[in-house]
Amino acid sequence: MHILVTGGAGFIGSHVVRHLLHAFPNYTITNLDKLTYAGNLANLKDVESMSNYRFVKGDITDAAFLEELFAGNRFDGVIHLAAESHVDRSISSPVEFVMSNVLGTVNLLNAARVAWEGDFEGKRFYHVSTDEVYGTLGREGMFTETTAYDPHSPYSASKASSDHFVRAFHDTYGLPVVISNCSNNYGSFQFPEKLIPLFINNIRHNKPLPVYGKGENVRDWLWVVDHARAIDVIFHKGATGETYNIGGHNEWTNIDLIHLLCRIMDRKLDRQPGTSESLITYVTDRAGHDLRYAIDASKLQRELGWVPSITFEEGLEATVDWYLSNQEWLDEVTSGAYQRYYEEMYAGR
Numbered sequence: 458m459h460i461l462v463t464g465g466a467g468f469i470g471s472h473v474v475r476h477l478l479h480a481f482p483n484y485t486i487t488n489l490d491k492l493t494y495a496g497n498l499a500n501l502k503d504v505e506s507m508s509n510y511r512f513v514k515g516d517i518t519d520a521a522f523l524e525e526l527f528a529g530n531r532f533d534g535v536i537h538l539a540a541e542s543h544v545d546r547s548i549s550s551p552v553e554f555v556m557s558n559v560l561g562t563v564n565l566l567n568a569a570r571v572a573w574e575g576d577f578e579g580k581r582f583y584h585v586s587t588d589e590v591y592g593t594l595g596r597e598g599m600f601t602e603t604t605a606y607d608p609h610s611p612y613s614a615s616k617a618s619s620d621h622f623v624r625a626f627h628d629t630y631g632l633p634v635v636i637s638n639c640s641n642n643y644g645s646f647q648f649p650e651k652l653i654p655l656f657i658n659n660i661r662h663n664k665p666l667p668v669y670g671k672g673e674n675v676r677d678w679l680w681v682v683d684h685a686r687a688i689d690v691i692f693h694k695g696a697t698g699e700t701y702n703i704g705g706h707n708e709w710t711n712i713d714l715i716h717l718l719c720r721i722m723d724r725k726l727d728r729q730p731g732t733s734e735s736l737i738t739y740v741t742d743r744a745g746h747d748l749r750y751a752i753d754a755s756k757l758q759r760e761l762g763w764v765p766s767i768t769f770e771e772g773l774e775a776t777v778d779w780y781l782s783n784q785e786w787l788d789e790v791t792s793g794a795y796q797r798y799y800e801e802m803y804a805g806r
């Protein structure tokens with residue numbers, strides 16, 4: 458099998474590439490990535506010299522480039538993760554999200570359709586999406602695969618749009634697609650604009666911890682390696698045209714999670730209990746901030762047998778350890794443009 462993974466230099470993509478290279482040494486994995494601020498080849502240093510791994514730098518908004526790439530390779534499958542992924546950035550730059558997430562996905566679907574036309578047998582286009590397309594929950598209930606779409610941020614609207622295009626290519630052209638919608642991921646190699654790595658990095662530097670609103674929003678956290686395992690299972694065993702929700706059944710209010718993280722950081726950094734908590738600063742809420750996400754992943758468990766492999770407590774400890782022992786990686790990705798981003802994003806909040 459030759460699989461094209463898009464966005465493989467990003468957070469989740471790098472874990473997917475690593476997982477596939479180790480689990481399927483007889484597959485060829487081509488990683489296509491534009492290397493935006495979020496894409497970093499250092500995320501794949503441990504596997505880059507494997508003989509079945511290839512990297513191609515390119516932009517999925519460039520249809521001609523994709524056409525050439527598909528003409529020059531016989532891909533059996535696509536696992537599509539490339540996207541702009543940060544909600545706050547989508548609020549300040551919505552058009553970039555339309556370009557990469559909507560146009561980029563349509564270009565990729567079209568390139569696969571043309572390359573595989575007349576011979577869809579054994580082919581698969583896997584679109585990696587998010588639970589944010591479902592909108593927000595009140596205090597009760599969970600998102601299932603049949604929950605109506607109701608996105609609120611430019612990011613989630615762009616992902617919802619891309620999901621619709623994937624289904625349209627299945628229904629219109631018969632493209633063999635499968636979609637998954639996953640909850641919040643955490644783990645190594647996550648760009649420190651997202652809550653967990655941002656707060657670990659800020660605690661390390663004794664910087665304020667900007668909690669949006671009252672910190673009452675709820676997220677459902679899953680270890681990124683378990684997401685990569687789920688993608689493997691769905692790619693190989695999922696039914697064509699189906700959607701699978703992925704989640705760890707692990708809801709936390711932001712403020713409870715932040716308190717837990719602060720306690721772990723005090724212990725790891727050998728600081729007085731309460732040192733990290735004193736950095737908590739309540740700031741202006743995110744616009745359109747969804748209150749609660751919670752995933753019902755029972756279809757995936759029942760039909761394909763996937764369950765998370767570790768508890769949140771184990772995963773969070775391991776994640777903190779990883780960031781503390783990979784300070785060079787953190788320092789590298791937070792140098793340069795990151796500082797400007799940080800000042801602009803949090804100025805006046």
Ligand code: NAD
Pocket residue numbers: 463464465466467468469470489490491492493494495496497515516517518537538539540541542543556557561585586587588616638639640641642643648
């Ligand atoms: P990320 O921002 O860490 O990585 C995205 C990658 O895509 C980067 O390597 C970037 O360079 C690449 N990319 C962006 N635009 C591109 C373009 N136009 N052409 C080629 N490459 C491009 O994102 P992530 O958190 O790893 O998310 C990966 C995917 O999973 C996204 O589609 C996201 O919507 C989805 N997802 C993320 C989460 C989460 O918690 N992070 C949860 C559910 C679903």
Ligand code: DAU
Pocket residue numbers: 542543544545586587588589639640641642650651652653655667668669670672674675676711743750
């Ligand atoms: O649910 C899946 C989604 O999870 C993915 O599709 C997105 O790509 C991913 O970025 C993530 O979106 P969130 O907006 O939930 O993640 P983020 O880490 O940005 O924020 C998590 C929560 O923490 C959210 O309620 C906002 C809050 N927050 C975030 C930041 C960055 C803060 O309170 N302060 C902050 O500085």
